[in-house]
Amino acid sequence: MKRLLIALALLLPAAASALQAGDDTLRPLEAAQVGALLQPPAQGERLVALWALDCAYCEANLQALAKLQQAHPQQIELVTVATDDIGQAAAIAQRLHAAGMDGYPARAYADPTPERINYLLDPDWGGETPRVLVIRADGSRQGYSGALNSRILRKLLP
């Protein structure tokens, strides 16, 4: 019992900081919800920014996409999706918070077959990260792998 209490005490600060870090906005992404995420937006475009905890390039890429969104707030909707399991919610939320990404809708994989979610999101994607999917109001889609340079960022504009 004492051990349990100690364990809980150890967990409390982590849980508290996760909540401060916006853990309440991190939502699971299940296979059945992929279709809705890929629906074309009413106007402009949606950027689905795929990233992973084990990817040293990803957070800077999220920030570059956030900057792009802030420059075109009416036309760009930005959603982040961690390919890590939602079971890692605290670590994911902490990284997003540290990267200054609190204001954006955030999802994390919630499926026992993560490679299948990769495929459902984009069959032409081999799981490399970072990856951004551009879903335009006219129904067209494109995917880009790797940290985006200024040339590709310009291509993402609506």
Added chain:
Amino acid sequence: MRRLLTALLCLSPLALPAHDGMPMAMPKGPELGASAAFDAHGRLWLVDAADGHVRLRHSDDLGKTLSAPVEVNAVAEPIYAEGENRPKIAFGPHGELYVSWSQPRAKPWTGFVRFARSLDGGEHFSTPLTVHHDRAEITHRFDALAVDGKGRIVIAWIDKRDMEAAHAGGKPYLGAAVYYSASTDAGASFLPERKLLDQSCECCRIALAPTPQGDVAAFFRSIYGDNIRDHAYAVLHADGQPSQPARATFSQWRIAGCPHHGPGLAIGADGTRHAVWYEAKGQPTIWYGQLDPGHPPRHALAIAHAGAAHADVAVLGKTVWVAWNQVDAQGYALMLRESADGGRRFGDARQIARSEAAAGSPQLLLLRQRAFVAWNTAGGFRLVPVEAAP
């Protein structure tokens, strides 16, 4: 700016994962990283990780039943066992069992390469040791393990000490480095590690294979120019002779990111270096080719496209097999292509098993004149003969 940011994130206490101060890392999805190998007597051995222990099991009926597990590390510790990381197993010339794995440290992207041996047929293991002499809390992970023709153990891994030093001095450094070490005393100790090459990819497994000369060869994703992530080949001499890595693929896939897709290598008795690798310059593609270091591979063939991942290759005489995972909306298929003429032409892709549950990277194994694919799925471990039809 990006580098500064990465450095700051690494330093920030917010970036510390939840296992800091707690012994166990939280699992990231299903932990399916496992390795299987046949010993000289035809017994199948399997290592994976569970509850902070590398688990060793064996099978005398081609994987149908597995023995009760033996814990390789008596004291639990975090273990990387998913994606491109998995515990490894190899055998010494006198029945020694060697096991290696990568241990996550507190900070993101850090790890130590660990090793333990059994001299009594897998009943007991030595206290695990850390293979590298460098003990900085940085990346030393994605270990690969092999035994050369003289019984020396070779371990190679991805190491970020040179990146850290460059960044500390304000200098640019793309990717990581590959280091390796050898043990000449059957795993009682390891020689000081040596650098094989700078600017390797950071997060792709290293393939090792024995050469007909009795050395161990390495094939791994490297970085050329501005983030072109092609592969290098090198023979790792355990006796201290310098190794000469050479570029061996020329796909020109540029990505400032993590492919999470390492290659496969098998060298025939005639010295032909059969290789498989992944790139997505155009569409995602698994390639087969015969390495000619310094030049583009010979007999290059696109083996599979969208949904294909984590290929392995094996060779026996003129027969070459390539196996890979093929994902679609329904789940995972284990696919196979076979060549009867030494890799010049391959038959069509065949599905040899299916799984609705998640599956780890397939591994081709040879036993006498037969080939099998070790396939660790969330539904259980399977040893699939290459001639199987699901």
